[in-house]
Amino acid sequence: MKNLNLGNKTNGITEAAIITAIMTILVIVGNLMFPVIILLYPIPFIILGVRHKTQYNIYSILISSILIGVLMDIFTGIFIFLEFGLLSIIITYMINRKYKPQQILIGSSIVTLVSTLLSLSIIEYITGVSFLSQINTFLADNLQFQLNILKDMDISSYEMSFIKDALMATVEYIIIIIPASLIIVSVFIVYINYWMATAILKRLGFKTVDIPMFSNFRLPSNIIMGSIVILAAASVIRYMKLFYYETIFINTFLLISFVFFIQGLSVVVFLVNRGKMNRIVKIILIILIIINVPLSLVVSIIGLLDVGIDFRRLKKAE
Numbered sequence: 226m227k228n229l230n231l232g233n234k235t236n237g238i239t240e241a242a243i244i245t246a247i248m249t250i251l252v253i254v255g256n257l258m259f260p261v262i263i264l265l266y267p268i269p270f271i272i273l274g275v276r277h278k279t280q281y282n283i284y285s286i287l288i289s290s291i292l293i294g295v296l297m298d299i300f301t302g303i304f305i306f307l308e309f310g311l312l313s314i315i316i317t318y319m320i321n322r323k324y325k326p327q328q329i330l331i332g333s334s335i336v337t338l339v340s341t342l343l344s345l346s347i348i349e350y351i352t353g354v355s356f357l358s359q360i361n362t363f364l365a366d367n368l369q370f371q372l373n374i375l376k377d378m379d380i381s382s383y384e385m386s387f388i389k390d391a392l393m394a395t396v397e398y399i400i401i402i403i404p405a406s407l408i409i410v411s412v413f414i415v416y417i418n419y420w421m422a423t424a425i426l427k428r429l430g431f432k433t434v435d436i437p438m439f440s441n442f443r444l445p446s447n448i449i450m451g452s453i454v455i456l457a458a459a460s461v462i463r464y465m466k467l468f469y470y471e472t473i474f475i476n477t478f479l480l481i482s483f484v485f486f487i488q489g490l491s492v493v494v495f496l497v498n499r500g501k502m503n504r505i506v507k508i509i510l511i512i513l514i515i516i517n518v519p520l521s522l523v524v525s526i527i528g529l530l531d532v533g534i535d536f537r538r539l540k541k542a543e
Contacts, residue, residue, distance in 0.1 A: 237277035241285045244269045249292045252305060256297070264414055266305065267313035271422040274317030275431065282317045286310040300351060307340045307347075316419055326437040330415060337411040360403065364396045398475075405476040409483055440498055442491040443539050444484065444532055452481045482525050489528030490514065495537050 248269055255262040270289075274282030290310055294302020315336045319329045345356040371392060375385060416437065423436045459477040463470045493514060497507050514520045531537070 237273075237281050240273055240277070241281050244273050245285045245289045245292070249289045249296070252289075252293055252301075253296060256301070263305075263309070265418065265421070266309045267316065267418045268422045268425070270310075270313040271317050271320070271418065272425055272429070274313070275320050275422075275426055275434065276429070279314070279317050279321055283314055286313055300347070303347065304344050307344045308337075311340050312337050312415065312418065316415075316422065320423070320434060323433075326419075326435050327442075329419060330412070330437060333415040333419065334408075334412045337415055338408055341407055341411060357400070357403065361400060364399060368392050368396055401472050401475050402479055404472070405479040405483070408480060439491055440495040441537075441539060442488065443535075443537075444488050444528075446532065448484070449529070449532055452484075456481060482522075485528035485532075486521055486525040487528065488531055489524035489526070492527055492531050492536055493524060 248266055252263055252266060270282050270286055273285060286306065287310075290302045290306035292302075293305050294300075312333055316329060316333050319332060324332070349355045372389060375388060380388075416439075420437055420439075423434050426434045427436060455477060459474045463474040490511070494511065497510065502510075514524055
């Protein structure tokens with residue numbers, strides 16, 4: 226038995242060393258060539274932690290972050306640990322503790338959001354420039370670039386003024402919805418990493434791991450009442466013109482719409498999966514729904530109705 230435990234420990238250490246080396250190199254190369262791939266950084270560490278123990282995940286993440294800090298810069302090492310390392314650790318811990326997929330997604334999303342805010346605070350402390358200022362500068366430069374292009378085009382001053390006002394309104398709206406956008410991005414990053422890690426673990430023979438099936442996603446039944454209360458509070462703040470009232474109301478409305486959109490999209494995916502539709506056609510249909518604003522509103526309404534009506538009969542299945 227001691228030899229078996231020693232063998233498992235040796236295998237764990239070997240896997241941890243290999244994953245640490247590979248993912249450290251991936252971050253360095255990805256940062257130079259394909260930054261989006263860094264979003265998948267937590268997956269191997271989650272698999273390592275579930276295959277062996279959570280501490281293997283923690284040690285590997287720490288060593289990898291330190292190596293990234295030494296080979297690139299300290300700030301990047303800290304950012305990788307806060308933004309993706311903590312996500313990896315919390316998902317591993319909750320999987321090993323047999324939490325439900327919904328609990329893991331919610332808990333991990335909260336951790337990721339807090340980590341993001343902490344990372345942005347560190348950026349502001351080190352550089353002296355806030356995240357909002359950087360976004361504002363980027364959007365302002367982009368706006369000016371587009372206006373310069375328009376000046377070279379044969380358009381009237383009235384059209385130029387109209388387009389300028391529309392572009393400025395878009396920039397202002399983008400800045401206002403940054404809080405909601407951060408939350409939505411956090412949820413997306415968590416779901417992708419959790420789904421891919423559990424899918425790989427299933428392939429490796431871990432039958433007890435639950436893959437979060439998007440088509441079975443369901444909000445709690447009291448979400449409608451909770452949403453009404455939150456929207457009412459935001460409306461009162463807006464009516465009384467209290468602190469940042471417009472920003473609070475718009476972000477609150479956007480987040481609630483997003484929550485019901487997710488449920489509505491899960492209903493659509495459920496129905497599409499039941500149909501005899503080509504897989505590529507299914508993917509194109511779902512992408513069109515996501516990027517088309519009118520269709521997105523319809524899907525949000527479907528999600529709202531599904532909370533009460535339960536089109537998929539998931540409550541009975543439970």
